Structures are given as structure tokens and as C-alpha cells.
Amino acid sequence: MAVVPRNFRLLEELERGEKGFGDGTVSYGMQDGDDLLMKNWTGTIIGPPGTAHENRIYTLRIRCGDGYPDQAPEVWFRSKVNMSCIDPKTGKVEPRLFPVLGNWKRESTLETVLSELRREMVRPGRACMVVLHNRLIIRACMRNRDATLLPPSLTCALLVRHRALTGSYSSLPRGQNFREA
Numbered sequence: 001m002a003v004v005p006r007n008f009r010l011l012e013e014l015e016r017g018e019k020g021f022g023d024g025t026v027s028y029g030m031q032d033g034d035d036l037l038m039k040n041w042t043g044t045i046i047g048p049p050g051t052a053h054e055n056r057i058y059t060l061r062i063r064c065g066d067g068y069p070d071q072a073p074e075v076w077f078r079s080k081v082n083m084s085c086i087d088p089k090t091g092k093v094e095p096r097l098f099p100v101l102g103n104w105k106r107e108s109t110l111e112t113v114l115s116e117l118r119r120e121m122v123r124p125g126r127a128c129m130v131v132l133h134n135r136l137i138i139r140a141c142m143r144n145r146d147a148t149l150l151p152p153s154l155t156c157a158l159l160v161r162h163r164a165l166t167g168s169y170s171s172l173p174r175g176q177n178f179r180e181a
Helices: 006-019 110-121 152-166
Strands: 026-030 040-046 057-063 074-077 127-133 136-142
Touching (some): 006 110, 057 110
Antiparallel strands (some): 040 057, 057 074
16 A cells, blocks of 8 residues: 655645534644645634533644654644643643554544544543532532542532532532523
């Protein structure tokens, strides 16, 4: 099988990104149309419904190095996002924590990366607890590594306050929207 050169592969991806694909919840394109080496890209992910990311639009910066598509692109969130595979200081998607980049295959595409990041946002096991605290809605996502992002004292205080208000530690149904009365 013939190996498609880097620029031809990127031209194919650009064409697909410009035409649109799927249900429109992820998109990508060139950051600068004058970038002849096609290294710098921009991406967009619309947060999936029923998650902490619902109704949010996330923008990403993607860099396809000289080794692309044999080497994975580098990906950064420009928007603030709370996900276990993202470095909270830099917004960089960590390849060791995100299998699509960590186990990169030549067949993978920018579309694959964006779609899998969106899928990561709805991955089973990402239980969200919503707490009503002094008439403000606080949503704390608890999943292995995510729980460490909340200071233990805050997590404990939220649970105690929730128990005092409701009489239980149970969380509200996942995906249910609540508005202040």
C-alpha cells in the first residue's frame, strides 16, 4: 500500500473539515490560510448534552508537526475545561492520559482526535453530583482523578451542606437541568 505524503493527507483533512461531517458537534480548519506547511489548525467541540460540558463551546489549538501523520498532533484547549486528560495549567491534552494520542496510528485523523475528546466528555463512569448551596448550583464531577481537583475541605463542606438541606447524600439525576427559583 502506498504511503500518502504529509501535505496530501493534510489537504484531504482540510477538505473534509471545510465540507463538514457528522452532526456538527466537532469541526476543524486551518488557523491561518497562508500557512503553506499546514502546521497550525483550530478545532471546535460543542459540549454534549447531559454533562457538565452541556451548552459550552470549546476551542482548541492543534499543531501538526513535520512527522504528521506518523506522529500524533499536539492539542491544546484554548477554553478552560475540566477533564482528566488535560493539563489544567496549559490546557494541553496529555498523550499519556488520552489513548488516541498516546497510541497514535497513521490512520487516525484530526477528526478522530476531536470526536474522541468529545466522547471522553460523556464517558460512562463520569458521575456528576449537583449540590444546591445557598441558592447557587454547584456541580462537582467526581471520577478518580477529577476528585482531586476539588480541595477535600470544599468537597466535604459541600456534602455536609447538601445533607443538611436534603437529608441525604444522594446526588441529583445526571443530566437534569436545574434553574434557580
